[in-house]
Amino acid sequence: MTTGILLQIVQTLIAISLAPLFMGWVNQCRAWLQGRSAPPVTQPYRTLKKLFNKDAVVARNASPLFRFAPYLIFACMALAAGIVPTIANDLPFSPAADVIALVGIFALARAFQALAAMDIGTAFGTLGARREMLVSFLAEPALLMVFFNASFISHSTQLPVIVAALAHREFAIYPSMAFAAVAFWMVSTAENARIPVDNPTTHLELTMIHEAMILEYSARHLALIEWAVALKLFTYSALGIALFIPWGIAPRGDLTALPLAILVLVVKLAAGGALLSLLEAISAKLRLFRAPEFLGTAFLLAVLGMLIHFLLEV
């Protein structure tokens, strides 16, 4: 149990500290693919440091919710990062929340983000919040369906059990997971505000979704939100790794596999980040009203994966 708690703490700290680095790596890959000279990998840390050292400016009519939201969003993402197995499978936190609760935690953070965006009452904040809700209410069921694909194979909605079933049993190819993987990529672009659903680097307010919601934040609040965004991307990548390439995560009660697990995680994240930026580089941003169609496709693919599971894998 003590090793479990220790592992839990180590893993959460790794996620929190590595998340900006991962973001920097994705940005660097993207810059390379676009033929620009890339910012250093550590740029997100510098941005965070700069933001934390500034004085926060808050609008006069902001309610306490507006100040409180960044902390809550960051806490939600840190909790989510603690639930997803990244290096070890023996996590005391995990039984507290299965994948359905995980989706709920993401939803909680998103609801507060949207509320805070509407709280100030600027046009862009409200616009961003509405768009975010439009995208997310379509992304959530698709994400759940992706999880259910994995649950059918492992007969559980607990992430450690899913990982154990997929990684530590005899190797098998699951065609249903191929569908789930495509659907998962589509959902994660929507949830993490990346191309093709949203452009994280846009400066044009009319095309923003996520950025429009955080326009009014500054200094430490903005830093926390940026960090939470990086953490969310990290958590989603960890989820993708846990569901689709789980090999290398240390099994329960095996501490000797831990150093290797960390090494494997770094390699997988590096490859995953490169793949993510490649997919972003080759796709164009969708019009907002194409986003429901895009996410509908993700949902259908996940459902199709379940059908395939019953046809081929039972």
Next chain:
Amino acid sequence: MPLAYHLQFINLLAALLLLIAFAMLSQRRIVGLVTLFAWQGAALSLATAIVAWSTGQHHLYYSAGLTLVLKVMVMPWFFYRLVKRLDVNREVEPMINIPTTMLIGIALVIFAFNLAMPISQMAGTVMRSTLGIAMACVLLSFLMMITRSKAITQVIGFMAMENGLFFAATSATYGMPLVVEMGVALDVMIALFVLGIMSFQIRESFDSMDLKHMESLKER
């Protein structure tokens, strides 16, 4: 007990065929459609080759080779040229919007899986469970032919349907005799050329590739 790895791989390729069939349904641009068609041919050819290797049915190697040459190289090349010559890259709005088409597609897949279940129980092949996927591919290509209005998209749908039929034959009975398959391949080639020439004729007469114009053929 898990299946042998080559069977699992065939299952994966079968799932990939279905995935590509859905991608074709949702594709708006004709060039993208042709690329997807080529990929479907490649997956089909690989699946056939693995079946040939695992069951020792040598004639399937020829089928796989034929598929590779015809459906991955010759036909896509021909389609690319046709699209370029006709200058019709953008498909106008399909008759039913794409999300609805996808929903109908899911319903068709469920129908096909149920339809194939009793048949696949009777088949004696190792990969009989993929028959449902093959049926679904046929029905989805058929749906594409129905819901699209451009002649060239319908031709691609027709060719994709042939892919599905070929896969159905392979999964139910290890493929048709080689003579039949050669005949079908030749037929498809001829159909391709005839339809290619036809599309030029259609454009000559109607100034458009849209087959809706052909509904009003009667003399005024």
